[in-house]
Structures are given as structure tokens and as C-alpha cells.
Amino acid sequence: MEHLYFDGHDLRAITTLKMSQFPQRVVCLSAEAADWLWRIGAWEQVTGVTAFFKPPPGAAPKPRVSGFSTAQLDAVQRLNPDLIISFSDVQAQLAAEFIQRGFPVLATNQRTLAEIESTLALLARVMGCEDQGGRLLNEFRQRLTPVSGDLHRPRVYFEEWNEPLISGIAWVSDLIERAGGDDIFAELGAKRAAPERVVSPEQIRGANPDIIFASWCGKPVDFAQIAARPGWNNLAAIRRKRVHELSSDDVLQPGFRLVYGYEQIKRRIAEAAESKDEVPVHFS
Numbered sequence: 001m002e003h004l005y006f007d008g009h010d011l012r013a014i015t016t017l018k019m020s021q022f023p024q025r026v027v028c029l030s031a032e033a034a035d036w037l038w039r040i041g042a043w044e045q046v047t048g049v050t051a052f053f054k055p056p057p058g059a060a061p062k063p064r065v066s067g068f069s070t071a072q073l074d075a076v077q078r079l080n081p082d083l084i085i086s087f088s089d090v091q092a093q094l095a096a097e098f099i100q101r102g103f104p105v106l107a108t109n110q111r112t113l114a115e116i117e118s119t120l121a122l123l124a125r126v127m128g129c130e131d132q133g134g135r136l137l138n139e140f141r142q143r144l145t146p147v148s149g150d151l152h153r154p155r156v157y158f159e160e161w162n163e164p165l166i167s168g169i170a171w172v173s174d175l176i177e178r179a180g181g182d183d184i185f186a187e188l189g190a191k192r193a194a195p196e197r198v199v200s201p202e203q204i205r206g207a208n209p210d211i212i213f214a215s216w217c218g219k220p221v222d223f224a225q226i227a228a229r230p231g232w233n234n235l236a237a238i239r240r241k242r243v244h245e246l247s248s249d250d251v252l253q254p255g256f257r258l259v260y261g262y263e264q265i266k267r268r269i270a271e272a273a274e275s276k277d278e279v280p281v282h283f284s
Contacts, residue, residue: 022045022126022127022128023045023081023082023083023104023126023127024045024082025045025047025079025080025081025082025083026042026045026046026047026081026082026083026084026085026127027046027047027048027049027065027066027076027079027081027083027084027085028046028048028049028050028053028085029050029066029068029071029084029085029086029087029091029094030050030052030068030085030086030087030088030091030253031049031050031052031053031054031249031253031255032087032253032254032255032256032257033085033087033123033255034046034049034050034053034062035053035253035255035256035257036120036123036124036255036256037123037127038055038056038059039132039136039256040123040124040127040129040132040133040136041129041132042127042128042129043059043060044060045127046062047062047063047079047081048062048063048064048065048066048075048076048079048081049062049063049064049065049066050064050065050066050067050068051064051066051067052067052068052218054249063075063079065079066094068090068091069090069091069094070094071094073097073098073101076098076103077101077103081103081104082104083104083105083106083126084098084103084104084105084106085105085106085107085108085123086098086105086106086107086108087107087108087109087110087254088108088109089109089192089193091107092107095107106122106123106126108122109192110171110254111169111170111171111190111192111254112170112171112174113144113171113174113175113258115254116171116254116255116258117137117140117141119254120133120136120137120140120255120256121133121134121137124136124137136256139259140256140258140259143259143262143263144175144178144258144259144262145178146177146178146179146180147178147179147180147266147269147270149180151180151270151273151274152273153180153181153182153273154180154181154182154209154210154211154269154272154273155181155182155184155207155208155209155210155211155236156176156181156182156183156184156209156210156211156212156213156269157183157184157185157204157207157209157211157212157213157237158172158173158176158183158185158212158213158214158215159212159213159214159215159216159226160172160194160197160215160216160217160252161194161216161217162214162216162222162225162226164198165198165199165200165201165204166194166197166198166199167185167188167189167197167198167199168183168185168189168197168213169189169194169197169252170189170190171254171258172189172251172252173185173186173189174189175251175258175261175262175265176213176265176269178262179262179265179266179269180266180269180270180273181211181265181269181272184204184207184209185197185199185203185207201229201230201231201232204232204235205231205232205234205235208234208235208236209235209236209237210236210237210240210242210272211237211242211243211244211268211269211272212226212235212237212238212242212243212244213244213245213246213251213265213268214226214243214244214245214246215245215246215247215248215251215252216248217248217252218248220245221245223243223245226238226243227243240272242268242271242272244264244268246261246264246265247260247261250264251265
């Protein structure tokens with residue numbers, strides 16, 4: 001798994017920190033980190049978050065100081081964080097900028113479900129919340145248990161973006177396989193950069209997926225556009241009305257919320273596995 005810098009210190013030292021040394025002013029540049037710190041009881045220590053994080057009801061609001069690839073550097077600096085948490089190669093430049101300004105940065109780059117679990121455990125340890133983190137990680141594992149049975153495994157295409165067409169990242173492919181489907185681009189899931197997962201309409205037509213899941217990185221999915229792609233009217237997924245939008249919060253943020261995305265994926269795959277009856281195309 002790829003992590004990180006923590007202000008140049010050896011991460012093994014984190015496990016020996018005294019309670020008074022745990023971070024008290026944390027800025028989360030990614031939504032899954034903010035969500036996790038809220039869940040493990042460290043929300044009081046969070047002083048700034050990305051605009052992509054939607055605080056749960058009852059959570060005290062925090063200043064929004066970043067997008068995904070951009071941040072309000074001066075606003076973050078005024079918060080004087082003792083830890084900044086970033087995610088992915090997309091935020092590498094931001095992480096470097098904050099390090100150059102003298103701030104401790106923990107940068108993670110989790111891609112698989114196993115890496116996500118390890119990252120959540122690390123964040124709980126860093127914040128001194130290992131007990132609550134451990135309980136939630138047990139729940140995370142249980143709720144992501146692979147389905148059992150010998151039902152037909154539908155062919156699944158996951159679309160992360162539409163211009164160009166980008167297939168699912170590794171953890172999405174993992175969820176599809178655990179849910180009883182066959183990801184038609186499973187071999188691309190291991191590619192860590194989105195440009196490496198670009199696919200062509202012809203490849204998808206050739207694979208003829210039974211189900212299409214789409215989650216366009218925060219913008220609404222245009223079902224009519226998908227159905228109107230040349231030759232796609234003959235796809236099994238289109239003919240059988242199996243094109244489904246998934247919330248980006250539930251499938252594209254590598255954190256605890258993946259359990260909600262998994263539940264949706266399982267339900268749709270089970271429906272397809274149990275019935276192959278064709279129905280007229282209709283999107284709502």
C-alpha cells in the first residue's frame with residue numbers, strides 16, 4: 001500500500017505517542033478522512049474539511065478549505081493545523097506545498113479494499129481512537145462480506161466518468177466481484193491512475209454487460225446520453241433496463257461509506273442474477 005509522509009517521521013512512532021501528543025487541529029482534504037474522523041469520535045479535533053464532505057446531521061460545521069485538487073492555502077495556514085490528511089496522487093502537489101510550509105502531512109493512496117481497511121486503522125491510531133476504530137472496522141468487514149451461492153454472475157460495467165469513458169477503480173471492482181458480479185474491466189482496476197482506465201465504446205459493446213453502474217464523480221448521470229451511444233441500444237443492460245446511478249459519496253470515496261455502495265450493488269446484481277427477462281427501455 002502506498003502512504004505517505006508524516007512530516008518526515010517514522011510512522012512506527014505514531015503508535016507510541018502519548019494522548020496529549022495526538023493531533024488536536026486536523027484538516028481533512030478528502031471526504032472519506034473527514035467522515036472517518038467523525039465516526040471514530042475525533043470530530044472535535046477537525047478544524048477544516050474539503051467542500052466535498054457532507055457533514056451528517058448534528059455534526060458541528062467546519063470551515064471548507066479545499067476542493068479535491070485545490071485548496072485555500074492561506075485559509076488552511078490560518079487554522080494552524082498540527083496534521084493535514086490528504087489522499088491520492090491528485091493531491092500530491094498540495095501535500096508537498098503544505099510540507100514546504102512546515103505542516104505535518106499524512107498522505108495516503110489506498111486503492112483496494114484491503115488498503116482502505118489498513119488506512120482507516122492507521123487514521124484511528126493516529127488520532128488515538130483505536131478502540132472505536134477497531135469496532136467500526138469489524139463492522140466494515142462484516143458488511144462487505146462476499147455473497148455466497150451459485151447464481152448466475154452478471155457481467156457488470158462501472159462507469160466512473162463519461163468524457164472519456166473511465167472504468168472503475170480497484171475498490172469498485174472488488175465490490176462488484178464480492179457482490180456476485182463479473183467486472184468486465186477487472187484487469188484495469190489495478191491501474192492506479194484514471195487515464196490508465198480509459199475504455200472505448202467498442203470495448204463495452206463487445207463485452208455486452210448485463211448491468212451498467214454509473215457514478216460520474218459528483219455530477220448527475222445522464223441516462224439518455226448513455227442509451228443514445230451508437231450501438232448501445234443492443235446492450236443487454238440497456239434492453240433490460242439495468243442502468244443504475246450510484247452516489248459518488250458511496251462508491252468513489254475510499255472509506256467507511258463503501259458499505260452503503262456495496263448494499264446497492266448487491267441488490268442490483270441479485271435482481272439481475274435472478275431474472276433475465278427483457279423489458280422495454282425506460283429511464284427515470
